[in-house]
């Protein structure tokens with residue numbers, strides 16, 4: 066009987082094709098909006114995952130001051146680290162592959178008469194290993210250069226592009242924060258060049274030189290480390306925390322005045338943020354889906370009223386009320402499912418167009434499409450039920466009298 | 469294959485002190501009052517009476533389209549007054565065909581599709597129902613108009629399609645409310661001939677309402693209604709009936 070009801074429903078919808086199409090359009094737009102929003106949200110999540118993967122999940126950083134919950138905001142004032150801390154960590158904490166001091170400040174770089182504002186960092190060559198950052202050309206710093214304050218520098222892709230244009234700049238002189246040095250290497254681009262938070266807009270100089278000639282103090286704001294294995298991260302963090310507390314003379318009741326951050330934490334908070342975003346976008350889009358469902362109900366109710374006499378005729382030639390109900394329910398579900406299918410196609414199309422403009426990958430998720438279709442069908446049953454019951458409850462004699 | 473037999477025939481329809489009152493508390497219209505009526509298998513019964521006398525109301529009760537306010541209606545021996553709508557519809561489907569004053573064909577469906585529809589609701593498969601619908605349309609003289617839409621047919625032709633639709637599922641009883649009311653005399657005579665043919669050849673029980681005295685003339689049994697009451701029940705011709 067279901068097959069026949071579907072056939073009868075298709076027949077009835079076909080007799081009013083334009084109206085059927087317009088009704089399905091409401092669902093199409095609703096489902097399309099949900100699909101687009103979720104695809105964009107998932108693309109953003111994929112971006113975050115890629116970012117984390119690129120940074121490396123074994124990465125661990127310790128910085129001065131305690132980050133408030135929520136990340137941003139003021140830090141509690143605290144004394145900086147010094148090189149003795151770095152050496153103590155190397156000596157006493159097991160499971161760490163790299164332990165690298167990192168100091169940084171904004172500064173101006175000048176070459177060939179061009180000025181450019183950059184982030185100047187003082188570090189050791191292991192820093193690039195720790196962050197998995199390869200050289201595009203030239204070489205990294207030697208130990209002699211690192212610890213004896215030789216005036217050399219390694220530049221990021223953005224800096225190379227601004228100051229040396231087409232050339233690679235290796236061997237060229239460059240003034241950074243008032244110190245003349247020569248370029249020995251160029252870092253491979255990390256991507257997102259030109260964005261506000263540009264990793265590639267960097268000039269790296271030997272740690273020793275940075276302390277003495279640029280910063281003028283032995284302070285270290287951060288230490289970058291990598292563990293041998295992600296699994297040992299928790300244990301390493303405990304050992305590291307204990308060591309730093311001891312070295313900084315913190316009593317049992319005092320809070321940490323430094324922050325330990327591993328990439329999993331960063332990943333978690335970023336993932337949570339994008340998931341919230343996806344959910345939020347999806348919820349807004351879902352409202353239009355409900356509006357579409359109400360449109361279906363409205364049209365189906367009108368349709369029952371219009372076809373009252375026809376329903377009366379069907380009841381006199383052998384239709385059971387249950388068959389009438391099933392037919393109207395099928396009409397509603399066919400409308401929503403057809404709208405849903407087209408909505409999935411339209412939504413994915415819109416996402417495919419929008420994704421590159423929003424700098425997120427175009428992600429398709431069959432589970433989301435299936436869920437959208439299911440929701441469409443449920444909407445059809447939900448909003449088609451009242452009209453179907455109304456049609457089935459018609460009194461045949463009364464219905465026949467309608468004109 | 470005639471079901472007509474000599475002697476006592478089976479009762480197919482019966483009204484027992486049936487009344488039907490329209491409207492709710494306050495203003496009520498008694499459309500039918502205390503009607504007793506027995507229809508036996510293979511009968512051709514004609515109902516006449518002035519407008520508003522309760523003829524259609526009576527047919528609706530006989531055809532299980534409506535339930536009496538008081539009294540009982542028996543269809544093939546089964547009491548129907550307290551059935552749920554779904555069960556009443558099933559009983560109707562199994563025993564009764566309807567022809568109304570206007571053909572009430574479904575627009576934008578061909579004559580053939582219209583005649584197939586009752587079989588769709590009875591779960592008959594596609595091939596069988598197509599064959600039976602064609603056969604029935606041929607039997608009412610419309611073999612050459614199968615694919616015509618209702619608005620491509622004359623009033624008389626449309627009414628023939630409606631009759632084909634009413635009998636395609638082979639009901640035992642045909643209820644016809646002024647089936648010739650909208651037709652000219654030529655068409656109306658043709659439809660009436662068709663009904664007599666169905667009654668004679670198939671033994672189909674027919675209960676028909678008409679306003680036309682010349683049509684009532686041809687009927688073997690005539691019931692007269694006035695003010696919701698059955699005031700006369702004349703049996704003439706060869707089929708004697710003790711009503």
Ligand SMILES: Nc1ncnc2c1ncn2[C@@H]1O[C@H](COP(=O)(O)OP(=O)(O)OP(=O)(O)O)[C@@H](O)[C@H]1O
Pocket residue numbers: 490491497498499517518519520521522523524525526
């Ligand atoms: N649905 C209804 N609601 C209220 N009153 C009704 C309804 N249907 C019929 N009536 C009333 O019941 C009475 C009988 O109506 P019915 O339709 O049976 O008459 P009829 O004999 O078929 O008349 P006609 O020859 O004009 O068709 C009339 O007075 C009519 O007004």
Ligand SMILES: [Mg+2]
Pocket residue numbers: 523524525645
């Ligand atoms: Mg009438």
